[in-house]
Amino acid sequence: MSKNVITSTELTNLTPHHSGKVRDLYDLGDEYLIVSTDRISAFDVVLPNGIPDKGRVLTGLSTFWFNYTKSVVENHVITTEVEEYPDILQPDAKLLNGRSMLVKKANRVDVECVVRGYLAGSGWASYQKIGEICGQKLPSGLRESDKLPELLFTPTTKAEQGEHDEPISIDEMRDQVGSDLTSELIDISFALFRAASKHAEDSGIILCDTKFEFGQRNGDIILIDEVFTPDSSRFWPAELYEPGKPQQSFDKQFVRDYLSEIGWNKQPPAPELPENVIIKTSEKYREAYKLIVGEELPD
Numbered sequence: 001m002s003k004n005v006i007t008s009t010e011l012t013n014l015t016p017h018h019s020g021k022v023r024d025l026y027d028l029g030d031e032y033l034i035v036s037t038d039r040i041s042a043f044d045v046v047l048p049n050g051i052p053d054k055g056r057v058l059t060g061l062s063t064f065w066f067n068y069t070k071s072v073v074e075n076h077v078i079t080t081e082v083e084e085y086p087d088i089l090q091p092d093a094k095l096l097n098g099r100s101m102l103v104k105k106a107n108r109v110d111v112e113c114v115v116r117g118y119l120a121g122s123g124w125a126s127y128q129k130i131g132e133i134c135g136q137k138l139p140s141g142l143r144e145s146d147k148l149p150e151l152l153f154t155p156t157t158k159a160e161q162g163e164h165d166e167p168i169s170i171d172e173m174r175d176q177v178g179s180d181l182t183s184e185l186i187d188i189s190f191a192l193f194r195a196a197s198k199h200a201e202d203s204g205i206i207l208c209d210t211k212f213e214f215g216q217r218n219g220d221i222i223l224i225d226e227v228f229t230p231d232s233s234r235f236w237p238a239e240l241y242e243p244g245k246p247q248q249s250f251d252k253q254f255v256r257d258y259l260s261e262i263g264w265n266k267q268p269p270a271p272e273l274p275e276n277v278i279i280k281t282s283e284k285y286r287e288a289y290k291l292i293v294g295e296e297l298p299d
């Protein structure tokens with residue numbers, strides 16, 4: 001396991017245009033450079049510790065899935081090969097290798113497109129309270145982690161940093177971005193989910209739910225940001241799947257469990273993570289990469 005943890009970036013010739021919870025964005029005029037750090041957040045708060053190799057896993061998985069889903073919808077990736085980046089980035093080639101991508105600029109659609117295949121997380125909480133998710137009624141008697149009768153599209157607002165994404169109904173999304181665009185995004189989101197679910201299933205993984213971000217470029221819809229990573233998706237090991245309770249997952253489960261155990265109030269500043277939680281979380285991210293891509297994360 002690589003011990004070189006990158007929690008912030010400052011390139012030789014550029015400063016970040018924007019820093020999110022995990023990624024740093026550099027503006028190159030007609031293009032963006034996206035750098036995935038090893039930062040990790042929980043309950044919308046960035047933690048003081050990084051997770052070794054997390055940024056490389058996120059970039060590697062997104063690269064795999066962007067290629068895999070190109071037949072469904074075009075995406076924003078130009079290249080992930082650092083030697084093909086502009087000269088201004090070459091002094092930082094070592095840092096950027098394996099954790100960055102050069103992408104096309106697009107006009108972001110300010111709605112996150114969430115697709116749910118199973119009943120978990122906030123969807124399960126909503127179902128327990130009112131029997132529906134984002135205004136969509138579900139049959140009674142479903143258990144936590146049950147497979148849903150059909151895929152659900154449950155959009156959320158795209159919140160600014162430090163704020164929470166809020167669920168909205170499909171009608172509210174239509175009011176916000178238009179009826180035609182909403183219908184297109186639902187169709188594309190379902191097609192992406194089905195394509196990835198099949199590959200995940202063949203890899204011994206259940207894709208529970210995921211979120212997509214889309215942009216518009218020259219009148220076309222393109223997939224942007226990241227796609228089908230443990231940060232944007234809930235993956236479960238198929239061999240351990242047992243409905244009626246929460247499932248083990250390939251993400252920051254160890255981090256969330258630890259923070260719950262110590263009674264953290266979910267307000268900044270976040271506490272330091274112990275070494276064993278950091279190591280276990282890094283191993284989970286790498287395991288997800290290996291199962292999905294079919295090979296170990298390159299050193």
